[in-house]
Amino acid sequence: MSKPLIEARGVSRVYADADGGGVEALLDVSLEISKGEFVSLIGPSGCGKTTLLRLIAGLDEPQRGEALLDGVKIEGPSSERGYVFQHVNLFPWFTVEQNIAAGLKARGVYKERKDDVKAFVRLAGLEGFEKSYPHQISGGMAQRASLARALINDPKVLLLDEPLGALDSFTRFALQDIILDLWEKRGATMIFVTHDVDEAIYLSDRVVIMTPRPGRISEIIDVGFERPRHRNDAGFMKLRASILEKLNLVGERKAPEYFL
Amino acid sequence: MSLLNTPFWEVFLASFDPAAWKSLVPAIWETLYMVGITCVITLVGGVILGLILTVTNTFGLLPIVWLNRSLSAVVNCLRSLPQMIMIILMIPVARMILGKAYGVNACIIALAASCIPMFARLVESSLLEIEKGKVDAAKAMGSSSFQIIFRIMIPETLPSLIRGFTVAIIAVISMTALAGNFGAGGIGDIAVRFGFQRFQHEVLFAAVYVLVALVQLVQFAGDAASKILLKKRHLI
Numbered sequence: 001m002s003k004p005l006i007e008a009r010g011v012s013r014v015y016a017d018a019d020g021g022g023v024e025a026l027l028d029v030s031l032e033i034s035k036g037e038f039v040s041l042i043g044p045s046g047c048g049k050t051t052l053l054r055l056i057a058g059l060d061e062p063q064r065g066e067a068l069l070d071g072v073k074i075e076g077p078s079s080e081r082g083y084v085f086q087h088v089n090l091f092p093w094f095t096v097e098q099n100i101a102a103g104l105k106a107r108g109v110y111k112e113r114k115d116d117v118k119a120f121v122r123l124a125g126l127e128g129f130e131k132s133y134p135h136q137i138s139g140g141m142a143q144r145a146s147l148a149r150a151l152i153n154d155p156k157v158l159l160l161d162e163p164l165g166a167l168d169s170f171t172r173f174a175l176q177d178i179i180l181d182l183w184e185k186r187g188a189t190m191i192f193v194t195h196d197v198d199e200a201i202y203l204s205d206r207v208v209i210m211t212p213r214p215g216r217i218s219e220i221i222d223v224g225f226e227r228p229r230h231r232n233d234a235g236f237m238k239l240r241a242s243i244l245e246k247l248n249l250v251g252e253r254k255a256p257e258y259f260l
Numbered sequence: 261m262s263l264l265n266t267p268f269w270e271v272f273l274a275s276f277d278p279a280a281w282k283s284l285v286p287a288i289w290e291t292l293y294m295v296g297i298t299c300v301i302t303l304v305g306g307v308i309l310g311l312i313l314t315v316t317n318t319f320g321l322l323p324i325v326w327l328n329r330s331l332s333a334v335v336n337c338l339r340s341l342p343q344m345i346m347i348i349l350m351i352p353v354a355r356m357i358l359g360k361a362y363g364v365n366a367c368i369i370a371l372a373a374s375c376i377p378m379f380a381r382l383v384e385s386s387l388l389e390i391e392k393g394k395v396d397a398a399k400a401m402g403s404s405s406f407q408i409i410f411r412i413m414i415p416e417t418l419p420s421l422i423r424g425f426t427v428a429i430i431a432v433i434s435m436t437a438l439a440g441n442f443g444a445g446g447i448g449d450i451a452v453r454f455g456f457q458r459f460q461h462e463v464l465f466a467a468v469y470v471l472v473a474l475v476q477l478v479q480f481a482g483d484a485a486s487k488i489l490l491k492k493r494h495l496i
Contacts, residue, residue, distance in 0.1 A: 079402025
């Protein structure tokens, strides 16, 4: 691969904690992601995976180092980096349709691209719910709407911050396939934060394992299995076991949350 | 007719007599005028001030700490004055601006000076309740700060802003009655002149009915408006 699409160069981010000390959410983290790649960030709470994602989104600034998109330093949020939140964050006073169109309106291109809204409603499988409000639809539907809302801006990269974390496992499996489908069809680059090892292996080209205090990348694993992948494959299981072991080795207590 | 020499029941009945309402009716219009104008000024001033207070704070959209601190201090100063003192304090200001220190318009200055800071704090506390994630979502889709304020923050908090404004209107009504004492006219003036100075308690009663009805009406309208919005969003 030539130049990476996204690059983090030695980024560090310290948050002040209650005692006035600092929590090193990220310490000197470097990562390169190529165009069209699907990368998962995995690790226990506090390992800085969300922080890294927010730095790339421009929602936060690193204190040291820099994040780059296409070789240009990321300063502040932009519509070329879509963000999907765990808590969905649809706007409750907008209908599903208006939520999906929000990005177009924000960029002032709504008039020209009005027809796209319909296409993205269809993409998210939300036909018939265009006029519903977020509180009327299920969690899975809301997350699909928020995916459509992020994708309608044609972002160069889609940042997914535990988008499936709050969903039941049936909805979760379905949405994993939807995300994969979107990734394949639209050739989008995706960075996916998760607690779930299966999910990370099922979806990604590469799995980035992170460890907490200070937040660092401990290992990057090339998954390399053919798609479509099978969760019960011998290779899948083996990789799963080895990643779980690696995550356990980092000194978390027993019964860590990512078994959920 | 005074409660001192007339049974309560008779005073009560007399309070529904047109005679009791003769001087009250024009005063109602004065009060409505004062309340109306003050509410418009309070709404505009309070929303602007509340927005500035919110977005300029350390964790706000456009942090300008010195501006936030100084505005906040000014608001606190204005809010620390009891309404009556504010009215007295604004007398020379009204004379400076309007050329006379009494009357309906002079009173509006005092009302606004007291109610804008109060409403601004209500606006601020509503806006601070917004989930950070919603603002982040808007930022991530490329919204400007201006768009976030007018397309996200205000619509999101509209039901709570309406409730806050209802509280503010009622405060304006009560302060208007107080201002009647200081040459502002209106219902408060009637209540003091007839009810207190002349012992015409039937007029006082009538004035009380009007004030109660006004406040009920405003509260009802405010509750209804905020409920309609919440229902539309299926939040209740």
